[in-house]
Amino acid sequence: MSATQRDTAIVWLRRDLRLRGNPALAHACSQHQRVVVVFILDAAGEGDRSPGAASLAWLHRSLQALDADLRQRHSALILRRGDSHAQLQRLIDDCQATAVYWNRRYEPAVRERDAAIKQWLSDIPGLQVQSFNASLWWEPWEISTGQGKPYRVFTPMWKNMLENWRAPRPEALPQPFPALTDAPASLTLDELALRPQQRGEPAWDDGFFHARQTAPYTLWQPGEQGAWQRLREFGDGALHDYKARRDVPASAGTSMLSPHLAWGEISTPQLVSELCPDGQPPADAMINSFVRELAWREFSWHLLYHFPHLPEQPLQPKFTDFPWREDDSALQRWQRGETGIPIVDAGMRQLWQHGWMHNRVRMLVASFLTKNLLLPWQAGERWFWDTLVDADLANNSQGWQWTAGCGADAAPYFRVFNPVTQGQRFDPDGDYVRCFVPALARLPKQYIHAPWSASADTLRQAGIEPGRDYPMPMVDLQRSRERALQAWQQIR
DNA sequence: TTTTGAGTTGTTCGA
């Protein structure tokens, strides 16, 4: 086809909200004169996994940033809402498009929807339709065990990845970027009603982005530029002590790139390319341990691809009969951070205030819910899905299954985290607890993770009346641990 | 086909 003024490509962005390292966009810009970048809000198209409230609050700002980046290049982001196929069809007509490109997603419901859309669009004469890989280092079908089966254990997969090292080559920013003339109709960002205020709710997301940010955590900056800024800060600082510091929730020693990754403002291939520029496995131990975490993300996505029931059903079938309890009021106490276990409550309150929780604490609160309270991991997974700005179907499901012990790894049955011991080990001065549970701020550090062990005198001096200022523990840690081990015996 | 080695992130107890 000759390149005429009407030679228009549509780039359908979803969870790849960036201009750099974006294969669909790069292809469109190199092959077509006019490029229309569209985002379609299609809740129904995601099955019962449309983004949660916290994710939507992030999405609002990410789309805002993307539009600003495009406008700087004399283009713009076109916004639509509704059924993806219907909207694409309309947009194709609106701008006489000759091509539609997008980057692949791997969530079960989305895969099904996208396959149908690809089929329908491919039947339109003269329309090119192509999908690309923008998010994964390895496609799920590109790596397997010697038997040709998908990996169900991380370490052998990581060994395979190291032995067959793949150096990603992310696409450069299209230069010059094609200006958008005769822009098709677009909704305004406010019309998508992604922020709570626009749905008539209180502005509960303020704490995510402006007010009450609590040290040592800094402001989120959604969008591609924010992602690279975060990477620079991490690369200049915490990365060099990553192995030890990543476990200390009070020190912000993790990359905090997860929401940027979840929305594709930056991608694993880009990160690997930045961190391993010589095209070899990292020689540096710190970089190695961080890249290994990125490989875990790959592992999770591969698992979701090969086992699409991962978000709902335990990977190990014997757990179908596990005697989970049903207790809505206990679930609610956990959700609100009122369990009476300081580090658990600190984590749940951090989640509520910031839309994010430190990784180590995620394990602790998940272990507490599934082992000490014996509540189903699916209930925790759903809460995280709604409250995390980095909610990611594969990582969230995989992580919860791992903690519950029904997932893909050799979790010994006896691994039940003790939140007091863990608090003492990873938050020795209690800074993290003090930060998110201010009622305990004046308690000396030897009691901060177990206020019930402090004398009445000590509590009084710290200004704490148990049950009024801070709840009594909702379960006995020792007894609930034993109950969990007994429950495990039942399905052995 | 069979065998062998190994498996992210832990806790508790007793010396």
Place this chain on the structure above:
DNA sequence: GTCGAACAACTCAAA
């Protein structure tokens, strides 16, 4: 306080 052993059995992956 520190340290090593016990805590089950199973599944996965590779030889």
